[in-house]
Amino acid sequence: RKEVEQDPGPFNVPEGATVAFNCTYSNSASQSFFWYRQDCRKEPKLLMSVYSSGNEDGRFTAQLNRASQYISLLIRDSKLSDSATYLCVVADYQLIWGAGTKLIIKP
Amino acid sequence: DARVTQTPRHKVTEMGQEVTMRCQPILGHNTVFWYRQTMMQGLELLAYFRNRAPLDDSGMPKDRFSAEMPDATLATLKIQPSEPRDSAVYFCASGTGQRNTGELFFGEGSRLTVL
Numbered sequence: 769r770k771e772v773e774q775d776p777g778p779f780n781v782p783e784g785a786t787v788a789f790n791c792t793y794s795n796s797a798s799q800s801f802f803w804y805r806q807d808c809r810k811e812p813k814l815l816m817s818v819y820s821s822g823n824e825d826g827r828f829t830a831q832l833n834r835a836s837q838y839i840s841l842l843i844r845d846s847k848l849s850d851s852a853t854y855l856c857v858v859a860d861y862q863l864i865w866g867a868g869t870k871l872i873i874k875p
Numbered sequence: 876d877a878r879v880t881q882t883p884r885h886k887v888t889e890m891g892q893e894v895t896m897r898c899q900p901i902l903g904h905n906t907v908f909w910y911r912q913t914m915m916q917g918l919e920l921l922a923y924f925r926n927r928a929p930l931d932d933s934g935m936p937k938d939r940f941s942a943e944m945p946d947a948t949l950a951t952l953k954i955q956p957s958e959p960r961d962s963a964v965y966f967c968a969s970g971t972g973q974r975n976t977g978e979l980f981f982g983e984g985s986r987l988t989v990l
Binding site: 802810811814855863867 | 916923982983984
């Protein structure tokens with residue numbers, strides 16, 4: 769089992785819809801969690817940190833479920849510009865990267 | 876805007892040649908990471924430096940890869956000799972905290988093709 773697993777997708781979603789995807793992790797001692805966004809042929813960029821209480825940034829909501837060992841990312845009112853690969857990162861004493869979930873928003 | 880700068884952006888070389896990639900981290904950042912990304916493997920950590928000291932290079936093939944930080948403004952990743960399986964995008968990233976602090980700033984990457 770991989771340390772951090774994501775559904776590779778692609779998720780094909782119509783513009784304006786809500787989409788959510790999860791990332792599971794194997795180390796229960798993991799301390800910090802993050803979502804990064806990577807556009808095609810570009811570098812990853814931090815989208816948001818994931819706090820125990822959950823957090824929201826505009827149309828994006830991140831949640832942590834420690835009991836089931838997963839984090840989630842919810843995107844509301846999706847835009848064409850949200851099309852990207854979303855990478856989750858889990859940190860214990862090091863950063864462990866998921867392979868990413870590809871999201872395609874269609875007009 | 877402060878950013879991580881990587882050179883070269885693109886490199887095509889023949890098998891057996893030496894390849895050197897350079898990275899200028901953001902001024903004031905004390906952690907530097909080298910990652911390799913392929914379609915099949917995703918992001919793989921090759922090397923990690925903190926305050927210029929190499930702390931983890933366990934992900935790096937030691938026989939052909941080497942990573943150094945000759946000073947705080949320059950990190951290098953060298954492949955000698957290069958092989959076709961080294962073809963990938965190599966990212967440098969820098970940050971301000973511990974290795975488990977997730978906010979890293981990435982360079983635009985060096986896209987390497989080894990023929």
